[in-house]
Amino acid sequence: MKIVPLLITLLFSPVVIGQTLAAPPAREQTVDSSRLQSDSQAYRFSTFRLDSDDGKRHYQLWVGHPNRPAPAAGYPVLWMLDGNAAMAVLQPGLLEKLANGQAPLLVAVGYQGEQRIDRNARSFDYTPTIAGQAEQLDPLTGLPSGGVDAFLDLLSQRMRPLVASVAPIDTNRQTLWGHSYGGLAVLHALFTRPGEFSQYAAASPSLWWHDGAIGREAHGLQQRLGQARPSLLLMRGTAEPASPRGQQQADAERPMRELATELGQVNGLHVSYQRFDDLSHGAMLPASLAHLLETLSK
Structure with a gap:
């Protein structure tokens, strides 16, 4: 395992993410995908719609195709949760660099509608079931929760x-990225189906959720790995509190650091941890995705 401090201002051009970092997406903001209606020089985008098996959630997928032939084995794929918000990070300059690097297929998994963040849907889709609870409710929003396994099944099967x-x-060569509750879903995917993706990228995962329930899911991961050899990228801003209802603590980073240390001892799992200096929780969504895209462009 390596722990690498990261200075955003040294890594990213303001042309790529400057505006995004200054105004992290809120759920009330709307998504503007008008520039994706025509083909760019680097990527062309198409959209698909489908519903959850119970008909209660309605998804929209933006699929970005590199304007270059597929490798013999096919395109690597980057799956991005909170796809409506993720689309705002895909600035033209970054797409050009990405197309000249690994040129993955980009799949932004969002929800139908114009909101960047669909709180109701993600509270269900990105959270695990808590054993012994008759009613699965999110501790922060009070909304229905516990649907992450159904969501991951939908991703893999449909x-x-x-x-x-x-x-x-x-x-x-499949990568899964998510932020906040999306990062929680990424960790759950790694802990329960470690062979589903080759890389898991969890940005600011909600480790506080249900008193650290996600950390307990890591127990027994060594045995579940089998022949899989995935990698995990953990990312966190140094200005983030330990929980959304708590004040900034002297060592708010401790739960993430301890998780990184624990998972770094699992044979067959490569763990890296990136700190983003002075970034808040909201700012980590665009910054973490931009960092991952920059990595894939090299």
Whole structure:
């Protein structure tokens, strides 16, 4: 495991994420995908819609195709949760660099509608079930929760075949990125289905959720890995509090640091941890995704 301090201002051009960092997306803001209606020089985008199996959540997928031939094994794929908000990070300059690097297929998994953050849907889709609770409710919002396994099943059984029907994909090079509750979903995916993706990127995961329930899911990961050899990228801003209802603490980073240390001892799992100096929780959404995209562009 490596722990690497990260200075955002040294890594990213203001042209790429300057505006995004200054105004982190809020759920009331709307998504503007008008520039994606026409093909860019680097990527062309198409959209797909589908519903959850129970018909209660309605998804929109933005699929970005690199304007270059697919490798023999197919395109690597980057799956981005909170896809409506993620689309705002895909600035033209960054897409150009990405197309000249690994050129992955980009799949932003969002929700139908114009809101960047769909609080109701993500409270259900990105959270695990808590054993022994008759009613699964999110401790922060009071909304229904516990649907992450159904969501991940939907991704693997319906979304992935849909994407594969329009572009050849490399099933051995799949990355899952998520922020906050999305980061919680990424960790749950790693702990329960470590062979589903080759890389897991969890930005500011909600480790506080239900008194640290996600950390307990890591127990037994060594045995569940089997032949899988995934990597995990953990990311956190140094200005983030330990929980959304708490004040900044002297060592708010401790839960993340301890998780990184624990997971770094799992044979077969490569763990890296990036700190983002002076960034708040909201600012970490665009910064963490931009960092991952920068990595893939090299």
